[in-house]
Amino acid sequence: MSARFFILVDPSRDLVRIKLSGLYEVSDVEDFVRARNKAHEALRCRPNQHLTLSDVREMKIQSQQVVAAFRNLLGDPRHRSRKLAFLIRPSLTMRQLVRAIDQRDAQCFGEESDALRWLLASDLATTQDMRLVSGTGH
Structure with a gap:
C-alpha cells in the first residue's frame, strides 16, 4: 500500500511530531505503533506528559478496520499525550479522525503554527535536540 x-x-x-500519509492496512498501523513506542523512549518527561502534533493532511480515506485500529491506538492510556493536536484538511478523513479521537483531549487545526501555539502554550523551552523516526507501510 x-x-x-x-x-x-x-x-x-x-514534543512528538508525527506525519501520516497514504492508505493504511491494519499491519501498517501496527508498524506505526511500534515506531511510535520506540520514539517515546527518547522523551525525557514522565509518561503521558508529552505533547503530540500529528499531521494527517495527506492521509487517504481509511477502511473501518483501520479507523478502529487508530481508535485503539489513541485510547491506549500507556502512551497518551498530555495534549494532542492534529493538522487536517476538511474532508471525510476529518470525520474519520473525529470518530477516532472520541473521548480525547485533542484539537484539530488547519495550520501548523496554530497547532504548535496551542500545544506549547505553557511550554517555553526551545532547543534543537530532535530525533527522526520514519517508516513506510507494506
Whole structure:
C-alpha cells in the first residue's frame, strides 16, 4: 500500500511530531505503533506528559478496520499525550479522525503554527535536540 509515517521527537519540549500519509492496512498501523513506542523512549518527561502534533493532511480515506485500529491506538492510556493536536484538511478523513479521537483531549487545526501555539502554550523551552523516526507501510 501507500502508507508512510515520520516521527520527529524533540525531548527538550516533550514534543512528538508525527506525519501520516497514504492508505493504511491494519499491519501498517501496527508498524506505526511500534515506531511510535520506540520514539517515546527518547522523551525525557514522565509518561503521558508529552505533547503530540500529528499531521494527517495527506492521509487517504481509511477502511473501518483501520479507523478502529487508530481508535485503539489513541485510547491506549500507556502512551497518551498530555495534549494532542492534529493538522487536517476538511474532508471525510476529518470525520474519520473525529470518530477516532472520541473521548480525547485533542484539537484539530488547519495550520501548523496554530497547532504548535496551542500545544506549547505553557511550554517555553526551545532547543534543537530532535530525533527522526520514519517508516513506510507494506
